[in-house]
Amino acid sequence: xxxxxxxxxxxxxxxxxxxxxxxxxxxxxxxxxxxxxxxxxxxxxxxxxxxxxxxxxxxxxxxxxxxxxxxxxxxxxxxxxxxxxxxxxxxxxxxxxxxxxxxxxxxxxxxxxxxxxxxxxxxxxxxxxxxxxxxxxxxxxxxxxxxxxxxxxxxxxxxxxxxxxxxxxxxxxxxxxxxxxxxxxxxxxxxxxxxxxxxxx
Amino acid sequence: xxxxxxxxxxxxxxxxxxxxxxxxxxxxxxxxxxxxxxxxxxxxxxxxxxxxxxxxxxxxxxxxxxxxxxxxxxxxxxxxxxxxxxxxxxxxxxxxxxxxxxxxxxxxxxxxxxxxxxxxxxxxxxxxxxxxxxxxxxxxxxxxxxxxxxxxxxxxxxxxxxxxxxxxxxxxxxxxxxxxxxxxxxxxxxxxxxxxxxxxxxxxxxxxxxxxxxxxxxxxxxxxxxxxx
Numbered sequence: 210x211x212x213x214x215x216x217x218x219x220x221x222x223x224x225x226x227x228x229x230x231x232x233x234x235x236x237x238x239x240x241x242x243x244x245x246x247x248x249x250x251x252x253x254x255x256x257x258x259x260x261x262x263x264x265x266x267x268x269x270x271x272x273x274x275x276x277x278x279x280x281x282x283x284x285x286x287x288x289x290x291x292x293x294x295x296x297x298x299x300x301x302x303x304x305x306x307x308x309x310x311x312x313x314x315x316x317x318x319x320x321x322x323x324x325x326x327x328x329x330x331x332x333x334x335x336x337x338x339x340x341x342x343x344x345x346x347x348x349x350x351x352x353x354x355x356x357x358x359x360x361x362x363x364x365x366x367x368x369x370x371x372x373x374x375x376x377x378x379x380x381x382x383x384x385x386x387x388x389x390x391x392x393x394x395x396x397x398x399x400x401x402x403x404x405x406x407x408x409x410x
Numbered sequence: 411x412x413x414x415x416x417x418x419x420x421x422x423x424x425x426x427x428x429x430x431x432x433x434x435x436x437x438x439x440x441x442x443x444x445x446x447x448x449x450x451x452x453x454x455x456x457x458x459x460x461x462x463x464x465x466x467x468x469x470x471x472x473x474x475x476x477x478x479x480x481x482x483x484x485x486x487x488x489x490x491x492x493x494x495x496x497x498x499x500x501x502x503x504x505x506x507x508x509x510x511x512x513x514x515x516x517x518x519x520x521x522x523x524x525x526x527x528x529x530x531x532x533x534x535x536x537x538x539x540x541x542x543x544x545x546x547x548x549x550x551x552x553x554x555x556x557x558x559x560x561x562x563x564x565x566x567x568x569x570x571x572x573x574x575x576x577x578x579x580x581x582x583x584x585x586x587x588x589x590x591x592x593x594x595x596x597x598x599x600x601x602x603x604x605x606x607x608x609x610x611x612x613x614x615x616x617x618x619x620x621x622x623x624x625x626x627x628x629x630x631x632x633x634x635x636x637x638x639x
Contacts, residue, residue, distance in 0.1 A: 317504070317507070318502070318504055318507055319504075347501070348501065351545070354543075358545075394498050394501065397491075400461060400490075400491040400499075401501070401511060402512050402516055403511075403515050
């Protein structure tokens with residue numbers, strides 16, 4: 210899920226501050242064992258999320274999935290331990306996720322990458338390159354839907370040829386087309402002035 | 411806008427044991443230049459020579475006096491490239507970030523990037539796409555975003571490698587209009603012969619050589635005659 214246009218007060222805060230606060234809040238939540246306090250904090254997290262004017266339509270599917278997972282966690286924990294501690298755990302996770310949505314949906318992808326580069330800058334000392342890693346991350350996020358589209362196209366084509374149940378018939382063209390995309394993207398990076406030598410310094 | 415002269419001197423390009431272009435000598439000064447020819451004739455390689463994506467095996471390519479084999483980085487700032495499949499050219503997950511990508515590479519500050527991105531999107535009337543996720547764009551929108559990413563870099567020459575191949579009629583006409591309005595030099599590699607009508611010069615590439623070089627109507631006639639053989 211990538212943040213769309215957001216002009217709320219949260220969007221104006223530096224990414225480092227927001228993610229730092231999220232980290233502290235997440236640790237703090239684990240120190241609280243009262244479901245009453247956690248319920249209040251959950252309400253607060255929902256208020257923060259709503260006040261950040263995030264796109265609620267964008268949140269619908271992730272929230273449904275999250276509630277389903279938490280439902281399973283609640284039941285299994287309740288059976289294994291006590292229903293009180295299951296409630297505490299679920300409230301904790303839900304509150305943490307609400308704050309995390311509020312932060313991630315009000316921070317642009319570019320700002321997250323910049324923050325990542327800053328946080329990962331000590332990795333330079335062990336030979337890693339944060340700029341290249343962050344480009345790799347953005348390319349992965351960018352091209353996952355593209356590869357999914359290619360997979361569906363290949364599967365459809367093989368289905369039409371009666372090869373729907375043959376994994377190799379799907380895998381081979383998928384790999385070849387993925388390599389082709391990688392080659393084109395590398396050329397585009399070069400054409401758009403990306404200098405891997407410069408970014409490796 | 412003063413346009414840099416592009417010179418190719420005795421350029422030959424070979425990949426392993428296959429020669430793709432043979433002994434090409436050309437000077438390009440015009441504002442609208444078309445390149446046509448059959449598949450595999452060497453058009454795309456010719457286009458890639460112009461912004462140093464391909465370096466000649468022998469001979470030299472100069473853009474504004476700079477040799478592509480020595481000054482690739484500078485030349486790429488001045489010669490933009492729009493690829494046939496825009497989906498592979500869009501690198502960032504969000505449109506605005508993608509347009510800012512090249513600007514970041516040339517060292518523009520965050521605030522400068524923001525202004526330049528907004529200006530470019532307005533110029534092409536695609537401001538509404540700024541916050542869209544790249545993979546949700548239609549083919550026509552992707553091609554406009556790819557063009558915006560190039561225009562934002564403010565190059566004086568833009569090379570288009572078969573830009574309308576993947577577009578429907580409506581988007582093709584829109585893209586054609588945008589190319590016509592560009593203040594930059596446009597060098598368009600295409601199979602779409604209609605697009606060339608108002609061009610200043612058209613080259614016909616056949617089997618790695620320039621088989622014809624002249625006015626659009628004559629070049630298209632030459633290409634049609636050759637295609638019927």
